[in-house]
Amino acid sequence: MSQIVLREALKRGLEEALENDPRVFMMGEDIGEYGGAYAVTDGFLKKFGPERIKDTPISEQAFLGAGIGAAAAGLRPIVEFMSISFSLVAFDQIVNMAANLRYMSGGQISVPMVIRAPTGAGVQLAATHSQSFETWLAEVPGMKVVCPSNPYDALGLMRSAIKDDNPVLVAEPALLYGVKGDVPDEYYEIEIGKADVTRTGRDITLVSYGYGMRLLNEAANALAERGVSAEVIDLRSLNPLDIDMIVYSVQKTNRVVVVDTARRVGGIMAEVAADLQQKASEWLDGPVMRVGSADVPWPYNRGLEQEVLTNADDVLAAVAEGFGI
Amino acid sequence: MASSTKSGSKSSRKSAKPSKNGKSGAAGLDESDVASKTDQLELFRQMYLIRQFELACGENYSKGLIRGFLHLYIGQEATGVGAISTLREDDYVVSHYRDHGHALARGLDVNRAMAELFGRATGTSKGKGGSMHLFDVAKRFMGGHAIVAGQLPLAAGLALAQQYQKTDGLTMCFFGDGSTNQGIYHETMNLAAIWKLPILFFLENNMYGMGSSIERVRAGGIDFYPGMATYEIPAVEVDGMDVLAVREATEVAITRIRKGEGPQFIEAKTFRFGGHSLADGQKYRGQEEVKEWEERDPVITFPKKLAEMGLVTQNQINEIKSGVDESVAKAVKFATESPEPDLSEINTDVLA
Numbered sequence: 196m197s198q199i200v201l202r203e204a205l206k207r208g209l210e211e212a213l214e215n216d217p218r219v220f221m222m223g224e225d226i227g228e229y230g231g232a233y234a235v236t237d238g239f240l241k242k243f244g245p246e247r248i249k250d251t252p253i254s255e256q257a258f259l260g261a262g263i264g265a266a267a268a269g270l271r272p273i274v275e276f277m278s279i280s281f282s283l284v285a286f287d288q289i290v291n292m293a294a295n296l297r298y299m300s301g302g303q304i305s306v307p308m309v310i311r312a313p314t315g316a317g318v319q320l321a322a323t324h325s326q327s328f329e330t331w332l333a334e335v336p337g338m339k340v341v342c343p344s345n346p347y348d349a350l351g352l353m354r355s356a357i358k359d360d361n362p363v364l365v366a367e368p369a370l371l372y373g374v375k376g377d378v379p380d381e382y383y384e385i386e387i388g389k390a391d392v393t394r395t396g397r398d399i400t401l402v403s404y405g406y407g408m409r410l411l412n413e414a415a416n417a418l419a420e421r422g423v424s425a426e427v428i429d430l431r432s433l434n435p436l437d438i439d440m441i442v443y444s445v446q447k448t449n450r451v452v453v454v455d456t457a458r459r460v461g462g463i464m465a466e467v468a469a470d471l472q473q474k475a476s477e478w479l480d481g482p483v484m485r486v487g488s489a490d491v492p493w494p495y496n497r498g499l500e501q502e503v504l505t506n507a508d509d510v511l512a513a514v515a516e517g518f519g520i
Numbered sequence: 521m522a523s524s525t526k527s528g529s530k531s532s533r534k535s536a537k538p539s540k541n542g543k544s545g546a547a548g549l550d551e552s553d554v555a556s557k558t559d560q561l562e563l564f565r566q567m568y569l570i571r572q573f574e575l576a577c578g579e580n581y582s583k584g585l586i587r588g589f590l591h592l593y594i595g596q597e598a599t600g601v602g603a604i605s606t607l608r609e610d611d612y613v614v615s616h617y618r619d620h621g622h623a624l625a626r627g628l629d630v631n632r633a634m635a636e637l638f639g640r641a642t643g644t645s646k647g648k649g650g651s652m653h654l655f656d657v658a659k660r661f662m663g664g665h666a667i668v669a670g671q672l673p674l675a676a677g678l679a680l681a682q683q684y685q686k687t688d689g690l691t692m693c694f695f696g697d698g699s700t701n702q703g704i705y706h707e708t709m710n711l712a713a714i715w716k717l718p719i720l721f722f723l724e725n726n727m728y729g730m731g732s733s734i735e736r737v738r739a740g741g742i743d744f745y746p747g748m749a750t751y752e753i754p755a756v757e758v759d760g761m762d763v764l765a766v767r768e769a770t771e772v773a774i775t776r777i778r779k780g781e782g783p784q785f786i787e788a789k790t791f792r793f794g795g796h797s798l799a800d801g802q803k804y805r806g807q808e809e810v811k812e813w814e815e816r817d818p819v820i821t822f823p824k825k826l827a828e829m830g831l832v833t834q835n836q837i838n839e840i841k842s843g844v845d846e847s848v849a850k851a852v853k854f855a856t857e858s859p860e861p862d863l864s865e866i867n868t869d870v871l872a
Contacts, residue, residue: 220684246684249715251711252707252710252711252714254707254710256673256703256704256707257672257673257707257708257710257711258673258711259673260670260672260674260677260704261673261676261708261711262677263673263677264662264673264674264675264676264678264679264680264681264691265677265678265680265681266677267662267674267677267678268612268677268678268681268682268685269681270680270681270685287667287670287704288673288704291667291670292665292670292674297869297870297871297872298648298869298870299645299648299655299663300645300653300655300657300869301644301645301646301647301648301655301869302868303645303655303657304655304657304662304663305872336870337871359872360872361871361872
């Protein structure tokens with residue numbers, strides 16, 4: 196067991212794949228000489244060489260698309276976007292090609308590719324660099340979307356993503372790269388599509404993923420001080436979505452708050468809430484409460500940004516509003 | 521010239537020059553033929569097959585047996601056939617939405633290709649892809665792609681894999697003049713050039729992106745190959761109505777690619793005799809222009825030339841024609857009699 200930060204966990208997952216599987220290689224802007232915008236790939240170029248650590252031009256469509264082609268030919272590319280906001284210019288390739296190819300070809304083609312991208316707001320990068328498009332990509336059939344909230348999950352999910360025969364987006368919460376956690380030395384993986392109960396409780400279920408988990412932990416601590424026992428669930432995977440685990444929890448707690456740190460409208464929690472309404476209404480003692488960031492472009496000013504971004508108080512307010520606790 | 525007049529444009533279109541690869545294109549039929557007599561008959565067979573296949577598609581579209589969008593390759597047969605005839609089995613071919621010709625030239629099963637257009641379970645994609653999305657991975661025919669220029673980076677990635685795996689295989693990527701105004705076209709050219717990828721960019725310049733003449737939508741006139749100098753990608757122009765010229769130019773290019781010289785670019789001037797799709801009334805162009813190109817129809821001129829030069833007999837040509845006619849009729853029958861996909865197929869092939 197060792198305590199490492201989330202960045203190191205991702206790095207460990209990537210590094211062991213590069214060491215163990217010659218089909219694995221990486222592409223992205225400034226992942227080589229520069230070492231990666233968030234230093235996840237620092238030192239890789241020296242260790243693995245320019246054929247496997249490929250610095251690309253600023254051409255997201257082209258290098259993401261090239262990853263698809265390389266994957267279709269049997270390699271296992273790992274492609275990095277410097278920000279998930281930059282994935283927008285490559286959405287055609289992600290959606291029309293990576294996700295659709297298998298179906299359109301009647302199962303002849305598979306695209307075993309990992310797309311990595313830092314996601315989320317909170318560091319004053321304003322509207323074009325602070326978005327959370329894992330929520331958009333989570334509705335695209337033909338691909339998987341995961342988002343770790345701690346080093347253990349980051350390593351386990353990265354291992355599974357690299358082994359997966361489908362395109363998998365690994366959204367990396369930019370605010371959590373430095374978060375510490377225990378990671379066992381023994382090999383393990385985390386199955387994509389399985390949520391995780393990170394804290395058990397009786398009175399209310401709180402659901403989020405990625406950076407949102409920090410808020411849930413804060414909120415759960417505050418509730419505990421009031422004698423309210425919260426069960427906390429980390430989606431870990433947005434697609435496939437483990438709705439059953441949430442339903443199971445709600446059967447026990449009868450109350451639920453679902454929390455996005457992405458914009459509220461169209462976020463993944465809209466999907467979760469709708470599913471719960473259909474599958475768990477008989478166990479619910481109140482509405483499915485939904486919290487998300489304000490539906491505005493991300494502002495630069497710190498005060499404005501913090502106001503827009505979902506925080507633990509928003510979660511507690513939803514608990515109070517929905518259930519009077 | 522963006523402002524060229526109609527007559528000016530016509531003369532410039534007519535001036536589609538022969539290959540710049542040394543040998544002149546139409547003169548391919550001399551003693552030093554790159555293609556043997558048998559090969560030439562095979563080239564004709566493939567062009568005629570594509571023509572008859574496309575005619576059958578049009579007919580069955582009118583009957584409502586083929587639906588969706590249907591883009592026919594009629595008129596462009598010499599480009600795809602000439603180019604693909606130079607490839608090895610381990611090379612990849614990537615095409616656009618006007619993909620039937622490339623698919624057949626690559627040897628896709630005629631029955632299964634037709635069945636795909638009919639949306640049947642026996643189709644190459646089990647009826648899930650349709651006309652614009654033909655695939656046969658066993659033949660390394662990697663689609664059939666219907667977002668204009670979207671296939672270019674896919675092709676670059678296939679070539680990247682070939683380079684990574686240290687093979688001397690290559691990827692041949694077809695695209696139309698309409699692709700060239702997409703950003704991804706330029707991104708891919710640059711990427712292929714800096715990484716020296718083993719890829720042949722094959723532009724089928726049929727002068728129109730749907731209903732838009734390239735002269736209306738592109739600064740710099742109708743020639744694209746000179747622009748490749750920007751990326752330091754060697755580029756030539758070839759007469760896309762001359763199958764042997766296309767073949768020659770392609771052989772030169774792929775020899776360079778296999779030697780590790782990086783991407784090459786061929787621009788074939790060609791023409792679709794019909795509309796963009798079967799839904800196209802062609803209000804944007806005159807029939808005179810179409811007629812001028814039809815006079816150079818490779819499916820007619822090529823066998824005529826072969827016969828005139830005494831390289832093949834009319835009997836041989838007739839034999840090929842009847843063989844093809846029969847196989848296309850069989851394909852339509854096969855498609856018509858094939859079952860619809862089972863509804864359980866909806867949920868298969870989504871994830872691996």
